[in-house]
Amino acid sequence: MISHIDHVVLTVxxxxxxxxxxxxxxxxxxxxxAGGRRALAFGRQKINLQTLGQEPRNRAAVGAGDLCLIAGRPLPEVMAHLAAEGVPLLEGPVAKSGAQGPIESVYFNDPDGHLIEVSVYPGASAAPA
Structure with a gap:
């Protein structure tokens, strides 16, 4: 019935x-x-952003998100880029389980505390970034 995720929403x-x-x-x-709303696009998906109280139909909280994103580059390149940007890792690389099998992941927080997991499927060829 469901083919993929179109977008997720983070409260910031x-x-x-x-x-x-x-x-x-x-x-x-x-x-x-939509009249000035903001989002971040990547691949065929996006992350919509909202502030607390902007969407009364959900029980959002700032920093409550937890996302796993698949990288289009090898994990050592991702880690080097994060280090160059001054983003400290919370954990990783570690073996985890993704939607399509085993993944290797690193974890960090965004400025609001959302837990961000960036992962690669071992042996998968990297997509152009």
Missing amino acids: ADIERSVAFYQRVLRMTPVTF
């Missing part, structure tokens, strides 16, 4: 700070949509 304290972080650290593309 400062939307433009988050846009700058994800653009700089994870090379996502900033997007403006």
